[in-house]
Amino acid sequence: MERHFDQELADLKENLLRMAGFTEQSVAQALKALVQRDDALAKKVDADDATLDKLEIEIDDRCIKLLALRQPTATDLRFITMAMRLSGELERIGDQAVNIAHRAEELNREPLLKPLVDIPRMAEHAQGMIHDSLDAFVYAKPNLAREVIKRDEKVDLLNRQLHRELTSFMIEDPHTITRCLNLMSVAHNLERIADHATNIAEDIVYLYEGRDIRHQNE
Amino acid sequence: MNASLTVTQSKREGAAVKTKESQSLPLTRPATPGGKETTSRGTPVSEVAFEVDSLSCWFGQHQAVQDLSLQIPAKAVTAIIGPSGCGKSTFLRSLNRMHELVRGSRLRGQIRLFGENIYGPRIDPTLIRRRVGMVFQKSNPFPTMSIRENVTVGLRLNGVRNHIALEERMEKALRMAALWEEVNEHLDRPGTSLSGGQQQRLCIARALAVQPDVLLMDEPASALDPIATTKIEELIQELKKDYTIVIVTHNMQQAARCSDYTAFFYMGRLIEYDKTDKVFTNPSNKQTEDYVTGRFG
Amino acid sequence: MNTSSRYHAWRKVKNLTMSGLSFTCATLVIAPLGLVLFYLITAGAGAIDWHFFTQLPKPVGETGGGMANAIVGTLTLLGLASLIGVPVGVLGGVYLSEYGGERMNWWIRFGADVLNGVPSIVWGIVAYTLVVVPLKGFSAYAGGVALGFMMIPLIIRTTEEVLLLVPNGYREAALALGIPRWRINLQIVMKTALRGIVTGVLLAGARIAGETAPLLFTAFGNRFWTHHLKDPIAALPLQIFTYAISPYDDWHRQAWAGALVLILMIFLINIGVRALTRERFSGATR
Missing domain, CATH: 1.20.5 (Single alpha-helices involved in coiled-coils or other helix-helix interfaces)
Known part of the structure; x- marks a missing residue:
């Protein structure tokens, strides 16, 4: 039987997807601002964050009302609680995008240290992870989510590698310290983004399988 | 779940694409769940169906409703909750002048239905009851009548003779009550041959057939199993597009699920009256809080 | 243990x-x-043979003959009595259950119960005074009136009882549909209780069918066919009475036969009542 509640859940999902799309876009624009040295785009990412915050509040408010009014159970309950978590993760990814945009603005004030290679690679991984974890959500593919979780390792590896490389840069030439620190910060932001994507993936597994797979190999 | 939640990804990407073009996220959707509810929820009470002014009701010496005033919005669902004996049913029955049928009952105060005082000196209660339909706790299709006759009884006994019109109204009412598909093959079977949930929907159809403005429901699902209850609740959501609905329920969850506004009664008094989401997420009154959280009542 | x-x-x-x-x-x-x-x-x-149902009584001395006129007379009297007893009784019952105030109802019930206990001969006197004297003669009318009066209290009480059995939910549902009170009573409440009402009427009929005393000086009895209701009319109980106290053996036998037919009639009515009530419990009212 089709319930009115189903329509409300579908609306909630739609809102979540809009927020997800917007988050992905923010991350992409922040990186574009960095790579193409585009200050205006960086400022836009900063400004757009308010919208993401608003969406998060809106989704959480909706979830609380649904919890209070519909007393959801089973899949419905998991979906609504996961929606609240998802909105939080997405909002934080958005915050990381804002951080990257800020770093980009600072980097843009100085000449390019060197052509960016590892950062875009890391970014590609992190973005892929966001994208796939959200796909796992949309298409109800918990296995895709599991696979995303495994990919976090790679981003961590790249981050450490970049760390070492930038450290050696700084040792060689102290003039690069500011730029290297900014780039390290960006790498760190990307690593955080990948972590959030991992969290999302874990939530998706819980949503569709009802199994909590967090903190299992610690 | 999958069926309802699988909004295609195009929406997610679509949203992103759109924002790229327009450079801002269109946040036109209001923050309330369910698009259709927005008009009644988003804006303050637009049109008032009932205006109740310092209403008091008595049974003999016992005062069941005490100096109660509230406004019930049109085309929305207003739920009345409260522990047994809080006067909620009495209040409901005062809205279609059924309270006065009880021997020894009295009533004071004013009730206006779309501006007209229903207790005015020249008002025929029978005509008020035609405008304000009622569905009872126990489904009560007339046992001597078929399904068809049950639905049309309100029209026939009020003098409608035209068979074509009767058939039309019957089908419309049964469709609105979400019963048509289940019974259209055997309209001549007795109304009492249906299942409990179907009988209750038949009673709703019977009430709808006279085309009232308002539908009062007195614990319409309390005698039904969960599935039948869900069906009635879904039906209420559909009906509020066309009707003002006032539902009395001792089931708080039901009030939460299917109403837009909730009034909490206690000992014959109105304790709190607000939008349902407010009452159930953040009630203003301590007694309401205790009741909706199940601490008393 | x-x-x-x-x-x-x-x-x-x-x-x-x-x-x-x-x-x-x-x-x-x-x-x-x-x-x-x-x-x-x-x-x-x-x-009992075919003639018993088709022929008039034969004069004393001749054997054979029947009670056709008495059987028809009893049915006629029952019909006449019902014309008075059923509408008054049923409507009275409706008043008691649907309209009356408590005080008024108490008096009506009290009255009906007292009337129920009034000896049937008294009803005969009442009908004699009201009908026989003004019309200047015994008549079927008078018998009908006497029996009809007897039916009223019986039917009032049974009708009230069965109407009270109709769940109040139906009345409320009908009122909430804005249906006028009189239509509700007629087409919903009475219709729902119809079997019960008919049962009550039949039982009252069975009860008065065997009455003799009120007919003695109202319907009076008649050895021939009655062509007009203004004339005296035969009735089975009367005929039985007359034959039983006669000195003729043949008449005695006929009296026994008449008694048997009368008992069978009442028997049939009772069986009909049983059939009606049985269906009511297995049928619509769940």
Whole structure:
């Protein structure tokens, strides 16, 4: 039987997807601002964050009302609680995008240290992870989510590698310290983004399988 | 779940694409769940169906409703909750002048239905009851009548003779009550041959057939199993597009699920009256809080 | 252990005694009926033949003849009585259950119960005073009035009872549909209770069908066909009475036969009532 509640859940999902799309876009624009040295785009990412915050509040408010009014159970309950978590993760990814945009603005004030290679690679991984974890959500593919979780390792590896490389840069030439620190910060932001994507993936597994797979190999 | 939640990804990407073009996220959707509810929820009470002014009701010496005033919005669902004996049913029955049928009952105060005082000196209660339909706790299709006759009884006994019109109204009412598909093959079977949930929907159809403005429901699902209850609740959501609905329920969850506004009664008094989401997420009154959280009542 | 089993045995004895007693009493109810029927059949069945239902009584001395006029007369009187008793009784019952105030109802019920206890001969006197005297003669009308008056209190009470059995939910549902009160009573409440009302009417009919006393100086009896309701009319109980106190053997036999037919008529009505009530419980009212 089709319930009115189903329509409300579908609306909630739609809102979540809009927020997800917007988050992905923010991350992409922040990186574009960095790579193409585009200050205006960086400022836009900063400004757009308010919208993401608003969406998060809106989704959480909706979830609380649904919890209070519909007393959801089973899949419905998991979906609504996961929606609240998802909105939080997405909002934080958005915050990381804002951080990257800020770093980009600072980097843009100085000449390019060197052509960016590892950062875009890391970014590609992190973005892929966001994208796939959200796909796992949309298409109800918990296995895709599991696979995303495994990919976090790679981003961590790249981050450490970049760390070492930038450290050696700084040792060689102290003039690069500011730029290297900014780039390290960006790498760190990307690593955080990948972590959030991992969290999302874990939530998706819980949503569709009802199994909590967090903190299992610690 | 999958069926309802699988909004295609195009929406997610679509949203992103759109924002790229327009450079801002269109946040036109209001923050309330369910698009259709927005008009009644988003804006303050637009049109008032009932205006109740310092209403008091008595049974003999016992005062069941005490100096109660509230406004019930049109085309929305207003739920009345409260522990047994809080006067909620009495209040409901005062809205279609059924309270006065009880021997020894009295009533004071004013009730206006779309501006007209229903207790005015020249008002025929029978005509008020035609405008304000009622569905009872126990489904009560007339046992001597078929399904068809049950639905049309309100029209026939009020003098409608035209068979074509009767058939039309019957089908419309049964469709609105979400019963048509289940019974259209055997309209001549007795109304009492249906299942409990179907009988209750038949009673709703019977009430709808006279085309009232308002539908009062007195614990319409309390005698039904969960599935039948869900069906009635879904039906209420559909009906509020066309009707003002006032539902009395001792089931708080039901009030939460299917109403837009909730009034909490206690000992014959109105304790709190607000939008349902407010009452159930953040009630203003301590007694309401205790009741909706199940601490008393 | 021991005491409890002894206690148990004592309880068994009590139980057996009580059920034995009630069984005996129940048999005492059935037994007379059986005896009466048996005696009636042995004494009366012989006199029942086709002529009994089709012919008028023969003059003294001639054998044969029947009670056709009395059978028709009884049915006519029942019909006339119903014309008075059914509408007044049913509407009175409707008033009691649907309209009356408590005080008024108390008086009506009290009145009906007293009337129920009034000896039937008194009804005969009432009808005599009201009908026979003004019309200057015995008549079918007078008999009908006497029996009709007797039906009223019976029907009032049974109608009230069955109407009160109609769940209030139906009245409320109908009122909430904005249906006028009189239509609700007529087309919903009475329709729902129709079987019960008919049952009450039939029982009242069965009750008065055998009345003799009120007919003695109202319908009076008639050896011939009655062509006008203003004339005296025959009735089975009257005929039986007349024949039974006569000195002729043939008439005695006919009286037995008449009694048998009368009993069978009442029997049939009762069976009809049973059929009606049985259906009511298995049928629509769930």
